[in-house]
Amino acid sequence: MASTNPIKALEVCKVSPYLESPDSATESSFPITFFDIIWLRFHPIEQLFFYELTELTPALFHSVVLPRLKHSLSLTLLHFLPLAGNLTWPSHASKPFILYTPGDGVALTVVESDADFHRLSGYHFQGVEESVHYIPELSVTDSVASAMAVQITYFPNQGFCIGVSGHHAILDGNSNIMFLKAWAHLCRQLEEYEHPSLSPELIPCLDRTLVHDPEDLASSYLNLLAIMKQKLMGTDSNPRSLKSMPFGSNDSTDKVRALFTLSREDIRKLRERVISGLEKLHKNSSLESLHLSTFVITYAYTLVCILRATGLINDKKVFILFAADCRARLEPAVPANYFGNCVIGCEIMTEAKSVLEENTGLAFLAKELCMVIMRLQKTSVYEKAKEQLSWSDLGHHEVAEGFGVAGSTRSDIYGTDFGWGRPKKVEVTSISKARAISMAESKDGNGGVEIGCVLTKPQMESFCSIFACGLESQTDDIVKTRVNTSALEKTHG
C-alpha cells in the first residue's frame, strides 16, 4: 500500500543529559550481559504514542509543549545514561559494551504532519507503511549503534505523536516503558516545579553486576550469533557487526496493522470455553493447577484466530514464543527497576493441527502455554538460558511457522501522560518486522487487553471476522465463516 509523505521536517537535534549535572560530564561505560546479547541482532523496539489535543495551536506547540518535552527528556537521560550513549564493539574488546561520552545524546527529530490524526490514532486498519513517517530511525553501523532515537510529530490543532526506537540489546520492554514513564513524569512535573524529581520506582538500577554469569554465557551467545549470521548472510559477513539480522519478512508493502480489544468479560467467557475444552481433552485428569491467566487466554485465542486466518495447513508445525520477565525469577532476584534486558524466551513447538482442531484447539494451546509458564517456576533462569544455546542451528525457522508477542499485560503503557492527558492510542509498530503480535492492558483500565496485529489485508479481514465471531459464539468452537467487511468495520471500529 503506497503512501505519500505527509510530513515536513522542523528540526533535527541531539538531546543530551542535563548539562548542569556533573554526572553528564563524565565518561561512563556499561557492560552488557548475556540477557542483552540475546537481542544484539534483533530489530529495535519501536512504539508510537498518540496524544489528542485539539487546542494544540502552533504557538502552544512551539512555546510550551516542545520545549517541555525536550527539557524533560534531557532531565530523564541523566538517570538513564546508557540511552544517551552508544553500543560499541572496538577491535580490542571481547564483547560489545555501552559507552556514554559527554556530549552524547538521543537523536531527536521534530516534524509536522498534515495527515488525519483522528484516522491515524483510531482503531482501524492502517497500511504498515503509513506509520513509517512517524518512527525515528535508529542509527546503526557495523561498529556503533545508537541506543535510542525519538521523533515528535506535531499535527496542527489535532495533537502530537511521540515515536521511539530503542536498541533491543540495551533495553527490554520493561525498561523501555520505565524510561517513557520517567520522561512523562518529569514532563508533567515541569508544569509546577523548576527542578522536578523522579519517584524511586522510576529511577533505574544500572548495576550490571547483579546479573551473575559464572559460565560466561555472554561469550557463548556471541558465538551463537556469529554462527547464525553466517548461516543467514554468508561466511564473509562481519561477525562483529552490530547491524540487525533479517528476521521474518521485512516486506511491509501489502501489510496492514490493527488493534483489537478483549474486554474483561470476553476473557472470562473465553476462560470458561477453555475449561470446557480441557474437560473434553483430559476427561480423567485434574487440571486444577493450571492458571488460565489473562495473558494465556489472550495469546491462545489470538494465535488460534491468526492461524485460521492465515490458512495454515494442518501438517505444518508452529513455533510459539513469548518472553518471561526474569527480574523476580532470578536467584537472587534483581530489583524491578533493573535497567537493561532481563527477559528470557519461552517456546512451544507443536503441530498446527492440534491448534486448529475445531473444538479443542484453543484449550490445547492455552494448556501448553500454562505448562511452559509453570515450568519456569521449576527451572533456574540461568539453566534455561544455557538450554537456549541449542537453538543455534536455526532449525525451527526452517520447519515451523514462528509467532511471538511483544509487550505485556502489566506494563501500564497508557500511564504515559506527559501533562496533556493519557495517550489516545499506543502501538508497538516493530511487530511488523517479526511475525509477532503486541499485547497491552486496554486503555480504560477495566481489565481488558489490547492486541496489535500485522497481516496482509485479506488475512486481516479474515482474522477480524474470526476474532469477532469467535467471541459471539456460544460454543467452544471458534467460528470459521467469513462475515462481510462492513459488518466487521462496525465491530472493530
Ligand SMILES: CC(C)(COP(=O)(O)OP(=O)(O)OC[C@H]1O[C@@H](n2cnc3c(N)ncnc32)[C@H](O)[C@@H]1OP(=O)(O)O)[C@@H](O)C(=O)NCCC(=O)NCCSC(=O)CC(=O)O
Ligand atoms: C511469563 C509471563 C508472560 C506469564 O504471565 P501470566 O500472567 O500468565 O502469569 P504470571 O504468573 O506472571 O501472573 C499470574 C497472575 O498474577 C498476576 N500478577 C503477577 N505478577 C503481578 C504483579 N507484579 N502485579 C500485579 N499482578 C501480577 C498476573 O496479572 C496474572 O493475573 P491474571 O490471572 O488476572 O491474569 C509473565 O510472568 C511475564 O514474565 N510477563 C512479562 C513479559 C515481558 O516482560 N514482556 C516484554 C518482552 S520485551 C518486548 O516486548 C519488547 C519487544 O520485543 O518489542
